[in-house]
Amino acid sequence: MPLPPDATLADVGEFGLISALTELFTQGEHVLIGPGDDAAVLRVKTGHVVVSTDLMVEGRHFRRDWASAEDVGHRAAAQNLSDINAMGGRATSLTIGLAAPADLPAAWALEFARGFADECALVGASVVGGDLTRSDQVVIAVTVIGACTQSPVVRSGAEPGEVLALFGRQGWAAGGLAVLGRGFRSPRVLVEAYRRPEPPYDAGRVAAEAGATAMIDVSDGLLAEAGHLATASQVAIDVRREAFEIPEPLQAVGAALGADPLQFILGGGDDHALLATFAPDTVPDGWSVVGEVTEAGEDGPGVTVDGAAYDGPTGWTHF
Amino acid sequence: MPLPPDATLADVGEFGLISALTELFTQGEHVLIGPGDDAAVLRVKTGHVVVSTDLMVEGRHFRRDWASAEDVGHRAAAQNLSDINAMGGRATSLTIGLAAPADLPAAWALEFARGFADECALVGASVVGGDLTRSDQVVIAVTVIGACTQSPVVRSGAEPGEVLALFGRQGWAAGGLAVLGRGFRSPRVLVEAYRRPEPPYDAGRVAAEAGATAMIDVSDGLLAEAGHLATASQVAIDVRREAFEIPEPLQAVGAALGADPLQFILGGGDDHALLATFAPDTVPDGWSVVGEVTEAGEDGPGVTVDGAAYDGPTGWTHF
Known part of the structure; x- marks a missing residue:
């Protein structure tokens, strides 16, 4: 009509x-x-x-x-x-x-x-x-x-000795949102990433078939989501800064806004990348290892960055 | 907590x-x-x-x-x-x-x-x-x-020669809403019916097993819902006023508000009674026959009351 x-x-x-x-x-x-x-x-x-x-x-x-x-x-x-x-x-x-x-x-x-x-x-x-x-x-x-088609991958299956791996663009949407928030429209590729995320729709099934032990999509922030995996699995997860390559558009935004571009990657959501844990030798192609799973220490389950508490924003809260 | x-x-x-x-x-x-x-x-x-x-x-x-x-x-x-x-x-x-x-x-x-x-x-x-x-x-x-557990009963299966039947309280919630709208709190049974409907949860499956040919729940208004059945089934449905007993609380509200209590029954929703069509000899116990299904006439599929267009409110529209 x-x-x-x-x-x-x-x-x-x-x-x-x-x-x-x-x-x-x-x-x-x-x-x-x-x-x-x-x-x-x-x-x-x-x-x-x-x-x-x-x-x-x-x-x-x-x-x-x-x-x-x-x-x-x-x-x-x-x-x-x-x-x-x-x-x-x-x-x-x-x-x-x-x-x-x-x-x-x-x-x-x-x-x-x-x-x-x-x-x-x-x-x-x-x-x-x-x-x-x-x-x-x-x-x-x-x-x-x-x-x-196989058992669903829940958040609670991560075990010490496994690795944390990431699949898909991460931090791009947060970069785009930061750009829009300052009234800019470029880098266009980041603004587009915010407006129209491209979740890696095939990667979830592939990860499940490869034996992913826990999995979550990054909608609220990478460290926040890693925290959900840690809490559900009762483990500690350490994320390594050096594991992330900073893509060029995020470097540009960081320079323009005077911000550490890694903040977009560690704290940003909305790209709907996948974060999963695997036994070290089972990580499928295309996934980047970004951290390790260890026993929860005295402070209980949680996430650290390079072995220390992270002091930047870790994600989005709704109230 | x-x-x-x-x-x-x-x-x-x-x-x-x-x-x-x-x-x-x-x-x-x-x-x-x-x-x-x-x-x-x-x-x-x-x-x-x-x-x-x-x-x-x-x-x-x-x-x-x-x-x-x-x-x-x-x-x-x-x-x-x-x-x-x-x-x-x-x-x-x-x-x-x-x-x-x-x-x-x-x-x-x-x-x-x-x-x-x-x-x-x-x-x-x-x-x-x-x-x-x-x-x-x-x-x-x-x-x-x-x-x-059997084939779902859709809206489009009604055939000329069948009857329209109703199961459950109908008009009570509309009566309760009218009462609340005037700042009253009684008859309490109607106000309660509006606040907390009691859909006849077993009647749907029983009707399906008995061979109901089309079915809908009355959420927006009896005549409006009958109209949905008529349109989906490409038939005419005639509802008979005399088929409805006016329960005492609706009579009381009608008298108090100067309204025809049948309006609550024909135009009211929110009770979630069931309205279904059946071959005449297959109507299950507890259902009241309230109308007939006939061939759609020159004006196309639709609903009449006692053979004529109804000039009261037939239900709720959202915009």
Whole structure:
């Protein structure tokens, strides 16, 4: 259904918008009943179903002046698909709840949905249902359902003697966010990394098959996520500064903002790189070893950097 | 973890609250990994997985001065469990996203979670995951996953010659809402029906087994939902006024507010009664026949009341 270019959600109405959105979502063969009934119906094989949910709030997780609707759609999908990746699974189906002011341009919702659908297409997942309602602020609620072909990789399996390894870009999105926060638009590659992360969707399954003992995706900050692994596994993790190569755009941003570029890597999130522990001789290709797992000391489980407590920001807190 | 009675979300912090909330959610045997990892992991049997999602926004779907946190929790769970009921399935697992202002009392979130968990326990479903973040307004996003032991009952299967039947209280919540809207607190039974609906959780599966051809739960209004069945099935549905007994509390509210009490029944939602179509001789016990399915006429699929267009409110629209 073509919408007038300046139509708002109120102009188009709930059912008009749902109808326009639904057309954007192609359904995979596993979807027996897609959007439009009381519930979607999926065909599943016996095994493990993996489920995760995330909220994104305008002004907190995204700004409409910093990212296009399509970018926000990509990010909303990516951060959820990444949670399934971090279990070693593959996403199959997602639902979207969109709460939005009545004066939100309908075109924003459609562009958002287009970006969301395009990101899901990267892993062959379908948007199978959703809800749309009015609120003062744009809030996006996504739930993702996936499947594992082997045992899911949880956070609690790391053992002393193993190594911590990283797969994917890390710190780029944080660099992009810092740039945007100062009113700049370059280095463009970092701003793009913030607007549209590129989670390594195949790496999770490969890591699981290689015997990863614990895994998490870096959404809130590398040291914060390493801390989650340490706490869940009741171990200590030491991260080595020298293990990280500082990519050129992060060096440039560090110089321009007078900041240590390693801060973006150690404290930044939003790239959805994967962080996993492996027995030393089982680290798959493409993963960089960035630390070691040891017995928890007197202070209990936790993360150190080069053997000492880290005094920079380690990640994002929500309250 | 005991929380100080006047602590806010900001005081308790994201992880403190998540930890307190998680303790409230007991996990069923099908839950291999519950809250706390990147995703929950569920054991499923081969078959149909049924998924639905719903948003509730403060000031729009609930008011904190009209309902306790526990009631809001019951309602949030009930409306989602009801969507699975309306497919003829049984809910097994739910996720909750809670976006809330930093000054929300932590006790509100805990009471909400307690009500939510208690409602889920009625059908043996588990809260397997969630997300918590800050927003200007309380927004609750729930996704429910369920299973069907037989083919799911969709909206599109109604055929001319069948009957429309209703199971469960209908109009009570709308009566309660009308009462609250005028600043009253009685009849108490209606106010309670609004605050804490009692969806007929067993009736959906029974209807499916009896051969219901189309089914929906009444969340937005009986005639609106009948309209969804008519449109999806490409039929006409005629609802008969005389088929409804007006329960005494609705008669009282009608008299007090100078309204036709049938309006609450025909236009009211939120009770989550079930509306289904059956071949005339297959209507299960406890269901009331309230209308007939006929061929769509010249005006296309739609709903009439006693053979004529209805001029009252038929349900709720979101924009």
